[in-house]
Amino acid sequence: MKSFVSLLLCLSLLNAKARQAKDPATLVQEWNVANNKQDIGTLTFLYDSEVLFYGSKLKKQDCIAGKLSIFKKYPILDQQIAGQIKSETQENGDVKCSFDKAVTINGATKTYASYLVFHQVNNAWKIVVESDLTTDANVEKRKMKAKGAVLCDVDGDGVKEYAYLTPAPIDTTQEMTCLDESCTSVIRFSNKAIPELRISNCLNAVVDILGDLNNDGKDEIGINPQWWTSCWSGYHVYTLKKGKWIDAIPAISTHCNQWEDGVKPVQKDPKRPGYVIIHYSMMIDDDIVTKTKSIPIK
Known part of the structure; x- marks a missing residue:
């Protein structure tokens, strides 16, 4: 044996x-x-x-x-x-x-x-x-959806990538305090070749995919940064140029009233190529009103 x-x-x-x-x-x-x-x-x-x-x-x-x-x-x-x-x-x-x-x-x-x-x-x-690779793509899709990611094509290669925002880290031991001085939220992409988009003075936000506003074949991204106080905020529109994120237009002044009325801050101007129509909030005679104008976009 x-x-x-x-x-x-x-x-x-x-x-x-x-x-x-x-x-x-x-x-x-x-x-x-x-x-x-x-x-x-x-x-x-x-x-x-x-x-x-x-x-x-x-x-x-x-x-x-x-x-x-x-x-x-x-x-x-x-x-x-x-x-x-x-x-x-x-x-x-x-x-x-x-x-x-x-x-x-x-x-x-x-x-x-x-x-x-x-x-x-x-x-x-x-x-x-x-x-x-099929399983990997499905796993990645589930992960992105769990992060609230949205599909876009910000680099203009014809392939959709996911974009998702990581909120600024909050100091839970102190009221209205971030763990970093700039209170920076970060937009990241499933395509790691695309640089992250860092937004200071932003506790959180919803990533808006605005489509191709400037006719360069790439989607622009819109962000309305959240903050602890005030109904006023500056709406930002970003575009990717030569591998770097830049402001496509100056920040748009918006108020809660505008958002509650469902007035979107920016859209392509159908009559003027290279221009967008912005809807912005103004204080006039103790009243907050929404104004509209056409401005050039980078």
């Missing part, structure tokens, strides 16, 4: 050493075969103790439970690696293997741009990320 157990241990060690010698691209093929054969043992060996599994950080056993659930739901499932496996070594030494995965279920085939990320643990490559 002891000799039999020893034999199993030796075989296990030999198997482990053989896998250690394999490069990540070869292990992708093993992962693919294991999925087709529903080989839980091999998948258990390939996964690290924690895996970013289609957008969720899971323990190894939870990844295996997820695989078992899929195998139970689709007992006849076929997936194939279509084309080449592209390997890329990341800055931290991990290796990302990207490939197209053709999955056939009930006779219908769908192809997913997929990837696995391998991390070296005790001289063995382990899967630390498993996902595909």
Whole structure:
């Protein structure tokens, strides 16, 4: 009996050493075969103790439970690696293997741009990320919606990106005090190549996507900064020029009355290209009125 157990241990060690010698691209093929054969043992060996599994950080056993659930739901499932496996070594030494995965279920085939990320643990490559670009896009979409993000095209490349505002940090121990002196809110974008837009003296705001006001093929952004006191505020219109945010027009003086009446502060002037019509608030004879004029836009 002891000799039999020893034999199993030796075989296990030999198997482990053989896998250690394999490069990540070869292990992708093993992962693919294991999925087709529903080989839980091999998948258990390939996964690290924690895996970013289609957008969720899971323990190894939870990844295996997820695989078992899929195998139970689709007992006849076929997936194939279509084309080449592209390997890329990341800055931290991990290796990302990207490939197209053709999955056939009930006779219908769908192809997913997929990837696995391998991390070296005790001289063995382990899967630390498993996902595909479709899942990543859906996860990102859910995250952006949770932040109240809005779609826009501020860089004019024809691809919509999300914009969302992070409010100024408030000091909860002191009344009407920010954690930074400038009380800065920040608009960030899902496309990290677009610079963030920092707005001082702004506790919070709703991001307005104004469309292409200046006919340069890019959306402009409008912000009505919130503050602790006063119904008066300056409405700002920003445009992205040569990679930098600038004021497209001078700030528009607005009052709560204007907003309560549903009067938007700015719109494109249909009769004058390069101009916008602004609606602004003024105090006249102890009365707050809304005025209108056409002004040039940058």
